[in-house]
Amino acid sequence: MSTTIPIVATEGVLGGKPRIEGTRIAVDQLGTLVREEGWTRERVVQAFDLTGDELDAALDYYDAHLAEMAALRERREDLAAEVRAQSRAPE
Numbered sequence: 001m002s003t004t005i006p007i008v009a010t011e012g013v014l015g016g017k018p019r020i021e022g023t024r025i026a027v028d029q030l031g032t033l034v035r036e037e038g039w040t041r042e043r044v045v046q047a048f049d050l051t052g053d054e055l056d057a058a059l060d061y062y063d064a065h066l067a068e069m070a071a072l073r074e075r076r077e078d079l080a081a082e083v084r085a086q087s088r089a090p091e
Helices: 027-036 041-048 052-064 066-088
Strands: none
Touching: 027 041, 027 052, 027 066, 041 052, 052 066
């Protein structure tokens, strides 16, 4: 795990999700893109204006906390389903 790039979780910032310190970029978002969606490191670094070290720190955290990342993904999917259901509900 990286010791030079802190991963922090701050209540009130990104819903308290782990993120790269000094950014609003969530670890689970980066991990999902690289580990699940097949994005290349280069694409992520460029798209989010990150350094390689920042991405490494995020991926190290993601890989070391898979249960937490799965819970965040489940919460995100539940919220998305709720929004879809509300948008289809007649008024």
